[in-house]
Amino acid sequence: xxxxxxxxxxxxxxxxxxxxxxxxQEGKAGSxxxxxxxxxxxxxxxFYTLGAGMxxxxxxxxxxxxxxxxxxxxxxxxxxxxxxxxxxxxxxSDDVALKSYNPQFYVYGWLNYITDVEIxxxxxxxxxxxxxLKGRKVSLGPSGSxxxxxxxxxxxxxxxxxxxxxxxxxxxxxxxDAMGDGxxxxxxxxxxxxxxxVQSLAARKQIKILTVDPEIIKKNFxxxxxxVVVPAGAYAGLGKxxxxxxxxxxxxxxxxxxxxxVYRIAKSVLTNVDYISKVHRVGKxxxxxxxxxxxxxxxxxxxxxxxxxRETGKWE
Numbered sequence: 001x002x003x004x005x006x007x008x009x010x011x012x013x014x015x016x017x018x019x020x021x022x023x024x025q026e027g028k029a030g031s032x033x034x035x036x037x038x039x040x041x042x043x044x045x046x047f048y049t050l051g052a053g054m055x056x057x058x059x060x061x062x063x064x065x066x067x068x069x070x071x072x073x074x075x076x077x078x079x080x081x082x083x084x085x086x087x088x089x090x091x092x093s094d095d096v097a098l099k100s101y102n103p104q105f106y107v108y109g110w111l112n113y114i115t116d117v118e119i120x121x122x123x124x125x126x127x128x129x130x131x132x133l134k135g136r137k138v139s140l141g142p143s144g145s146x147x148x149x150x151x152x153x154x155x156x157x158x159x160x161x162x163x164x165x166x167x168x169x170x171x172x173x174x175x176x177d178a179m180g181d182g183x184x185x186x187x188x189x190x191x192x193x194x195x196x197x198v199q200s201l202a203a204r205k206q207i208k209i210l211t212v213d214p215e216i217i218k219k220n221f222x223x224x225x226x227x228v229v230v231p232a233g234a235y236a237g238l239g240k241x242x243x244x245x246x247x248x249x250x251x252x253x254x255x256x257x258x259x260x261x262v263y264r265i266a267k268s269v270l271t272n273v274d275y276i277s278k279v280h281r282v283g284k285x286x287x288x289x290x291x292x293x294x295x296x297x298x299x300x301x302x303x304x305x306x307x308x309x310r311e312t313g314k315w316e
Contacts, residue, residue, distance in 0.1 A: 033066040034261065038251075039078035039090035040069045042142055042171050046191035046280060047074065047091040047249075050112065053279030057272040058265055065261070073144020074190075075249075082106040088257050089265075093146040093190075094224040094248045094297070101299065108299040109251035109262075110270065111289050113192055113282035116228045116246040117150055120198060121186040122179060123206040130158045130210050136185035139168040139175040146247070147190035150225070154212055154245060157220040172197035180204055192282045193234040202235040209235075209242040217245050224248040224297070250289075253302045262304025270308065291316045 041047035051069040058067045072078055078090035079097055083105050093115060121127045141147035170178060175187035176197045189195050201207055214227035228246030232239055253262060276283030288309040294301050309315035
């Protein structure tokens with residue numbers, strides 16, 4: 001029998017390892033990189049835009065990290081990805097994240113901003129309020145978005161049951177195109193004004209954002225859901241502020257992600273708020289939650305974030 005040399009054996013082992021785990025990526029200094037995936041949303045949506053800004057500052061300051069932004073359907077899908085350990089971080093509206101919250105799988109990171117839900121229709125549709133959506137075709141946002149659930153709950157609060165309207169699940173831009181073509185009565189958008197999909201529609205058509213009564217919100221919802229306002233001038237032709245419904249959104253992090261890694265990620269993001277706010281205005285709202293706020297919300301904060309918060313005097 002022909003004897004196989006040690007060099008050949010080593011080469012075969014290395015080849016098998018390459019096939020099994022793939023090539024090692026290298027950082028700017030030639031060191032191996034750790035890949036971090038952030039579950040975001042659809043391109044053009046605030047989660048994706050904000051994620052792109054965060055990944056840029058993290059990668060520029062940490063050559064050994066390779067942070068990538070994943071396109072997803074939104075908060076509900078992001079929560080499922082965290083629970084199944086498919087991503088390391090995810091953008092979620094807090095109401096959705098809390099419904100499936102399990103600190104063995106994912107914990108709290110930092111507050112992003114207060115998102116708003118905008119239920120938009122066009123002039124000439126004879127829709128003056130949410131009650132007028134009964135029997136109409138309404139987009140609830142892309143499948144997997146937190147808007148799917150929240151808008152249903154808003155309609156229910158106004159007396160419109162699940163079978164009393166025709167639900168569609170279109171991505172934000174596709175919903176704007178469909179409404180512009182007269183294929184939808186209304187579309188819901190979830191993010192932070194100004195949302196690009198609503199801007200593009202307002203540039204083509206005269207839009208109306210339907211009011212969600214603050215008293216109805218207070219009666220039917222609890223924190224982290226709250227009344228918010230879309231200000232006058234947020235979109236072309238919007239001449240007055242519109243009360244609507246909002247919810248806090250945050251970065252949630254895999255519980256098993258190393259403390260040192262999370263500390264450096266949090267430091268890079270939260271010391272570059274000025275840069276991220278140039279990507280989108282809500283960047284200036286990024287902040288670490290206080291211990292009291294975390295206790296009130298009933299969440300565990302990642303130790304890496306707490307370490308950064310203590311260094312900056314923001315954690316008791």
